[in-house]
Amino acid sequence: xxxxxxxxxxxxxxxxxxxxxxxxxxxxxxxxxxxxxxxxxxxxxxxxxxxxxxxxxxxxxxxxxxxxxxxxxxxxxxxxxxxxxxxxxxxxxxxxxxxxxxxxxxxxxxxxxxxxxxxxxxxxxxxxxxxxxxxxxxxxxxxxxxxxxxxxxxxxxxxxxxxxxxxxxxxxxxxxxxxxxxxxxxxxxxxxxxxxxxxxxxxxxxxxxxxxxxxxxxxxxxxxxxxxxxxxxxxxxxxxxxxxxxxxxxxxxxxxxxxxxxxxxxxxxxxxxxxxxxxxxxxxxxxxxxxxxxxxxxxxxxxxxxxxxxxxxxxxxxxxxxxxxxxxxxxxxxxxxxxxxxxxxxxxxxxxxxxxxxxxxxxxxxxxxxxxxxxxxxxxxxxxxxx
Amino acid sequence: xxxxxxxxxxxxxxxxxxxxxxxxxxxxxxxxxxxxxxxxxxxxxxxxxxxxxxxxxxxxxxxxxxxxxxxxxxxxxxxxxxxxxxxxxxxxxxxxxxxxxxxxxxxxxxxxxxxxxxxxxxxxxxxxxxxxxxxxxxxxxxxxxxxxxxxxxxxxxxxxxxxxxxxxxxxxxxxxxxxxxxxxxxxxxxxxxxxxxxxxxxxxxxxxxxxxxxxxxxxxxxxxxxxxxxxxxxxxxxxxxxxxxxxxxxxxxxxxxxxxxxxxxxxxxxxxxxxxxxxxxxxxxxxxxxxxxxxxxxxxxx
Numbered sequence: 266x267x268x269x270x271x272x273x274x275x276x277x278x279x280x281x282x283x284x285x286x287x288x289x290x291x292x293x294x295x296x297x298x299x300x301x302x303x304x305x306x307x308x309x310x311x312x313x314x315x316x317x318x319x320x321x322x323x324x325x326x327x328x329x330x331x332x333x334x335x336x337x338x339x340x341x342x343x344x345x346x347x348x349x350x351x352x353x354x355x356x357x358x359x360x361x362x363x364x365x366x367x368x369x370x371x372x373x374x375x376x377x378x379x380x381x382x383x384x385x386x387x388x389x390x391x392x393x394x395x396x397x398x399x400x401x402x403x404x405x406x407x408x409x410x411x412x413x414x415x416x417x418x419x420x421x422x423x424x425x426x427x428x429x430x431x432x433x434x435x436x437x438x439x440x441x442x443x444x445x446x447x448x449x450x451x452x453x454x455x456x457x458x459x460x461x462x463x464x465x466x467x468x469x470x471x472x473x474x475x476x477x478x479x480x481x482x483x484x485x486x487x488x489x490x491x492x493x494x495x496x497x498x499x500x501x502x503x504x505x506x507x508x509x510x511x512x513x514x515x516x517x518x519x520x521x522x523x524x525x526x527x528x529x530x531x532x533x534x535x536x537x538x539x540x541x542x543x544x545x546x547x548x549x550x551x552x553x554x555x556x557x558x559x560x561x562x563x564x565x566x567x568x569x570x571x572x573x574x575x576x577x578x579x580x581x582x583x584x585x586x587x588x589x590x591x592x593x594x595x596x597x598x599x600x601x602x603x604x605x606x607x608x609x610x611x612x613x614x615x616x617x618x619x620x621x622x623x624x625x626x627x628x629x630x631x632x633x634x635x636x637x638x639x640x641x642x643x644x645x646x647x648x649x650x651x652x
Numbered sequence: 653x654x655x656x657x658x659x660x661x662x663x664x665x666x667x668x669x670x671x672x673x674x675x676x677x678x679x680x681x682x683x684x685x686x687x688x689x690x691x692x693x694x695x696x697x698x699x700x701x702x703x704x705x706x707x708x709x710x711x712x713x714x715x716x717x718x719x720x721x722x723x724x725x726x727x728x729x730x731x732x733x734x735x736x737x738x739x740x741x742x743x744x745x746x747x748x749x750x751x752x753x754x755x756x757x758x759x760x761x762x763x764x765x766x767x768x769x770x771x772x773x774x775x776x777x778x779x780x781x782x783x784x785x786x787x788x789x790x791x792x793x794x795x796x797x798x799x800x801x802x803x804x805x806x807x808x809x810x811x812x813x814x815x816x817x818x819x820x821x822x823x824x825x826x827x828x829x830x831x832x833x834x835x836x837x838x839x840x841x842x843x844x845x846x847x848x849x850x851x852x853x854x855x856x857x858x859x860x861x862x863x864x865x866x867x868x869x870x871x872x873x874x875x876x877x878x879x880x881x882x883x884x885x886x887x888x889x890x891x892x893x894x895x896x897x898x899x900x901x902x903x904x905x906x907x908x909x910x911x912x913x914x915x916x917x918x919x920x921x922x923x924x925x926x927x928x929x930x931x932x933x934x935x936x937x938x939x940x941x942x943x944x945x946x947x948x949x950x951x952x953x954x
Contacts, residue, residue: 297948298750300742319933322942323751328742329775336739337746338771339909340715343733344750345947366736467949494947495731495747495871498710498753502677506732514726514734636783 269293272321276372284309285449286418287377289454290425293462296375297323300337300345302330302356305389307379310351311553314627331356335363335376342372342518345494345504347429351377354396355386357403364438365404366505368528371480373432373467375425377441377586378523379448380557382634389650393634394557395609400440401586407525409532412440412586413540414556418452424540424583430465431538435531436489442585444608446558446637467492473499479512480524488531537593540583545571549578550651552596554617555606556582563606566643573644574628575651585613593620602626602650606643608634626650675699675709677729684723688882690841690867696786697844697865698759702730702849710843713756715744717764719795720869721788724759738769741776744783752782752926757855762789762803763856766822771803779832780859786851787824787862790869798872805908809876819896824864826901830916834859836901836918840866840889843914850916859924866893866906866914879909 272291281289287430288310291299297318301311315325324346328334334350334634346537352360357378366376371411380396382388396403411431413424425441432439438545456471469490470477477499479576482490490510506514532538544567546552551570560581570577580602582589593603605614621627632638632644670678676699685691694824702712707946709730716725718737735743738779744756752863758765760865765773765787776783800810800817802823807816828836835857847865854861868874868885888909896904897915904913923931933941 270948285738295948298746300746300749318936318944319941322944322948324929324944326745326749328745332739333742333772333775336735336742336748340733340735340743340746341750344747344754346750346944347949348746359925362736363739366739456862469949494751494949495713495733496751496947500729500731502732502734504726504736505736511679513677530734549871554828618721 266395266463267466269459270295270466270593271459274459274462275456276538277456279454279456280462281418281445281449282309282449282451283415283418283421284379284449285313286421286454287425287441288313288441289456290422290608291375291429292317292321293456294426294429296349296429297321297349298341298348300326300334300341301327301351301446301505302328302334304353304356306381306448307351307353307377309448310377310379314349315483331359332362335360336366338374339363339367339370339372342374343495345496346625349377350376351379352384353379353381354393357399358610361404365406368404368408369505370503371436371437372404372450373436375428375432375439375441377425377443379443379445381445388635390445391635392558392608392637394444394607395612395634397442397528397585397607397609397612399465400442404553409529410440410586411437411532411584412442413583414442414585415447415583416557416581417447417559418450418454420583421447422454422456426462428620430463433465433467436468437532444557455595469493477501478510479503480508481510488527532587535587538584538587539589539592541592542581544579544594546578546580548565548576550576550601551604551647552578552580552600553579553604553606553643553647554613556581556585556613559606559608562589562640563638565640566606566638566647569640570647571646573648575647577647577651588616593617597621597624600625602628604628604630604646604650606630606638608632608637660729666892672696672699675702675729675796677727680727685720686871688868688870690865691721691788693725693726694759694786694842694865694867697847698786698851699728700848701855704848704852705856707755707856711754713747713754715740715747715756715758717720717760717769717883719757719761719764719793720790722764722795723763737771738767740764740766741772742787745776745781748781748783749913750784751945752944755855756783758783758785758918762787762791762824763793763801766824766827767802772856774827774831777828777833777860777862779923779925780832780834782858782926784854784861784863784868787864788867789824789864790867790873792873794869805906808873810909811876821906823905825904825917828862829901832860832922833862833918834920834922835861837916838864838866838902838904838914840893840914841868842886842889843893853916853919857919859922
C-alpha cells in the first residue's frame with residue numbers, strides 16, 4: 266500500500282457534513298479529476314472539490330449532463346488520474362450507461378450517490394435509500410458491483426477512501442451510497458495525517474509498452490489485468506464491445522464467456538470484500554441488519570427493545586455490495602429472524618430472504634423515504650419478530 | 653448443392669508492406685466496412701494528416717462513439733477508445749482534462765455526434781475544448797440499417813422515413829461555428845487532398861476544430877434512394893460539390909441531390925478551455941494555483 270499525497274489531506278479535527286467529508290475522503294485518496302452535474306442533495310461534494318482542486322493540481326469540470334460527466338470520468342482514468350463523479354438518483358439513472366462502459370473497460374473510479382426520495386424527481390431535498398438495487402443492477406448486462414454505505418460524516422470520509430482502494434484493487438467502478446441524512450448531517454470528522462492513510466496503488470503494467478496486451482491477466486491474485494494510460498507508448502485499443510486480451514472486439518460466445526465470467530468472478534468469488542460492525546450477536550434471538558442512516562436510527566430501536574428484555578443483535582453493513590452472504594448463512598440457524606431496516610419498501614431485505622431461504626424468519630422494516638424511521642416502530646418490529 | 657470442382661487460381665503472394673502499416677492495426681484488417689464506403693478514405697486522410705503534423709504518435713489518442721464511423725478507433729494504431737453511443741466528445745474531454753499533453757481526435761458519425769451526442773457537441777464547442785472532431789456524414793444511421801438521422805436531407809427515403817424524410821436537417825458547419833468552433837471545414841470523400849490539408853490545419857488549430865466529411869453509403873442511403881453505386885455517389889460529388897472557401901456557414905445547408913458547398917469555412921482565434929481556466933485561476937489565486945499538467949498516477953512514465 267502507498268501513503269496518501271499530503272497535498273490532498275486536510276489533517277485535523279473538523280466539523281463537516283457527510284458530503285464535505287466524502288469530498289475530503291476523495292481528495293485524500295488522490296482524486297484529481299471530477300466531472301459532474303449539479304443535483305441536490307449531492308452538490309456539496311462537487312463544490313468542495315471545485316474549491317480545493319486548484320491548490321493540488323486537480324481539475325473540475327461541470328459537464329452538460331450526467332451522461333457526459335460519467336463518460337469524462339471514465340476517460341479521465343484512462344488519462345492517468347484518479348477520478349470521481351457525484352450525483353443523486355435521477356443523475357445516477359443517466360450515469361448507468363457509462364458506468365457499464367467503466368465496468369466493461371475495467372476502469373477504477375468512484376461514483377457517489379447521495380440518495381433522495383424517488384422514483385423520478387421524487388423528494389429532491391429529503392432522504393431515501395431506494396437506489397440500492399439500482400446500484401446493483403442499474404446498467405444492462407451481467408456484472409458485479411462494490412458499494413459502500415456510510416452512516417456518519419466520519420464514515421463518509423473513511424469509506425470514500427476505502428471505495429477508491431477497492432476500485433483500484435478490483436479495477437472496477439465502486440459506489441459510495443450516501444443518503445441525504447448522512448450527506449447533510451454535520452458531525453466531528455478526524456482526518457489523520459497523510460502517512461497514516463493507506464492508498465491502494467493502481468495496478469500498472471511494467472513491461473515493454475510495445476508488448477502490452479490491455480486485457481491479459483498474468484496470474485494477478487485479484488483476476489485483473491495491469492493498466493497503462495493513454496500517452497504511455499502502448500498504442501492500445503479498448504472498447505465497450507466484448508473484447509479479447511488485445512482489447513479487440515471479438516463478438517463470439519466463447520470470448521463473451523471468458524470476459525464476462527471474469528468480470529463477475531473477480532468480485533463474486535471473493536468472500537473477503539466484507540466490512541461489518543457487529544453488536545450483541547452472541548445469543549441474539551433477532552438480528553437487525555442496516556446500513557447508512559438506517560443504522561443510526563436502528564440504534565434507538567435496538568436500545569428500546571433491549572430495555573424491554575429482547576435479545577437483539579445488530580449488523581451494520583459498511584459494504585453492502587457484495588452482500589455479506591457468508592455471515593448471514595453462519596447466523597441464520599441460531600436466530601429466530603433477521604429484521605432489515607432500510608429506507609425503501611424492500612431491497613436489501615430481498616437479498617436476505619434469498620440467502621436465508623426459509624431457514625429463519627426474514628422481516629422488512631421499510632419506509633417510503635422523506636424522513637427516517639421512528640425508532641419505536643423499529644423496536645416494535647424487533648419485539649414482534651422475537652415472539 | 654453443386655459438386656462442380658473449382659480449381660483454385662494460384663495467387664502470387666504480395667510481400668510489399670502496406671504503406672500505412674505503422675499507423676494501422678494490420679492484425680484487424682480487413683475492416684468491416686462495405687465496399688465503396690467512404691470510411692477507408694477518411695482513415696487514410698486522417699493518418700496522412702496526423703503524419704504531417706509531426707505530433708509524437710505516443711501522445712495521439714483517437715476516440716470514437718458507436719456506428720460505422722465508431723469503428724475507426726479500432727483500426728488506427730494509436731491509443732484508441734471505442735466508447736458509448738454519442739459520448740465520444742465527453743470522453744475526449746475527460747482525456748484532455750486528465751492529461752492536457754494528449755492530442756485527442758474524435759472520429760464519429762453524424763448520428764452519433766449530433767443526434768444522441770448533440771448536447772455534448774454544442775457544449776464542447778462552446779467551451780472550446782482543445783480537441784479535433786472529424787464527423788463522417790453519410791446522412792443516415794447506417795450501422796443499424798439506414799434510419800433517418802438529424803442530417804438526412806428532405807425528402808430522402810430511409811428505413812424509418814419510407815415516404816421521405818421531412819424533418820429539417822442540421823447544417824453541421826453552421827452549428828459548429830455558432831457554438832464557437834475555431835476551425836470548420838467540409839469536404840467529401842472525393843476531395844482527398846483538400847481533406848488532408850484541412851484535417852492537418854484542424855489538428856494544428858488550438859481549440860475545438862471541426863471537419864465534416866460527406867461520405868457515400870451505397871449499401872443503404874444510395875440503394876434506398878436509387879442513387880446508384882458508391883462510384884455514382886463519388887461522381888455526384890464531383891459534379892455537384894462547389895468549392896467555396898470562406899463561405900458564410902448559414903449558406904452551406906445541404907438539399908437532397910442538389911449542388912452543395914464544400915471548403916474551409918471558419919479559421920479563427922479563440923482562447924481554449926485550458927487558456928481561460930488557467931488565466932482565471934491565476935488571476936484569482938496567483939501563485940497558489942497548481943495547474944494539472946499531466947497524469948496524477950504514473951508509475952513508469954517520466
